[in-house]
Amino acid sequence: MQATEIAELRNAVRHHVSGSREQRFCYRALCVLLIAEGHRPNQVAEWLGEHTRTLERWRKRFVDNGLHGLMDETSPGRPPKLSTEEWQRLKQDLEQAPTHYGLDGKKWQGKLLQRHLANSYGIDFSLRQCQRLLKQVKQRPVSLGYKSDASRSYTPTTDRIGTD
Numbered sequence: 001m002q003a004t005e006i007a008e009l010r011n012a013v014r015h016h017v018s019g020s021r022e023q024r025f026c027y028r029a030l031c032v033l034l035i036a037e038g039h040r041p042n043q044v045a046e047w048l049g050e051h052t053r054t055l056e057r058w059r060k061r062f063v064d065n066g067l068h069g070l071m072d073e074t075s076p077g078r079p080p081k082l083s084t085e086e087w088q089r090l091k092q093d094l095e096q097a098p099t100h101y102g103l104d105g106k107k108w109q110g111k112l113l114q115r116h117l118a119n120s121y122g123i124d125f126s127l128r129q130c131q132r133l134l135k136q137v138k139q140r141p142v143s144l145g146y147k148s149d150a151s152r153s154y155t156p157t158t159d160r161i162g163t164d
Contacts, residue, residue, distance in 0.1 A: 010049040021072050028070040031055050032062045081123050093120070094137055108134055 017027040034044045035055065045052040061069035082090060098105040098112045101120065105112045110131040117123045117130065125133070 007049075014049065025071050028058045028062075029067065032059050032070065035059055081125065082121070086121060090117075090121070090133075091137055094134070110134065 017023045041055045042052045045055050103112050110127045113130040117125050
C-alpha cells in the first residue's frame with residue numbers, strides 16, 4: 001500500500017471518529033486496547049497518526065477512571081434544538097415542496113423553513129439558522145467517500161522531525 005493511501009485511510013478514520021462523543025470514545029478505547037495488548041504506544045501512535053503523549057494521556061485516564069475516563073468531559077457547544085430523530089424527519093420534510101405543508105412557495109427558503117419548524121416542531125430558529133440548515137442539507141455528500149484534497153493533510157510520523 002502506498003503512503004498516500006495510508007494517509008487517506010488515517011484521515012478517513014479521523015474524520016469519522018470526530019463525528020460524535022461515542023465515536024471518539026470508541027476510538028480512544030481501541031487505542032488503549034492496542035497498548036494493553038502489548039503494542040508499544042509509539043507504534044500505535046504512528047499507525048493511527050496520533051502523538052505518543054496523547055495515547056499516554058488516554059491510557060492514564062483509563063487507568064485512573066476506567067472506561068468513563070475515555071469519555072469527553074464536556075459536550076462542546078449548546079445542545080441541538082432538534083433531536084436526531086427530528087433532524088431525520090426534517091430532512092425528509094425538505095424533500096417535499098413547501099406547499100405539501102400548507103406553506104406558500106415552490107422551493108424551500110429560510111422564512112418558509114422557519115415557519116415550518118415553528119408549526120410542525122414547535123421550535124423557533126432564527127432566519128439565519130434556517131438558511132444554514134438548508135445549506136447543510138443541500139451540501140450533504142451522496143456517497144460515503146471522502147474528499148481527496150482533505151486526505152492529503154496527514155503527515156506520517158516518519159516525515160516529521162523532532163516529534164518524539
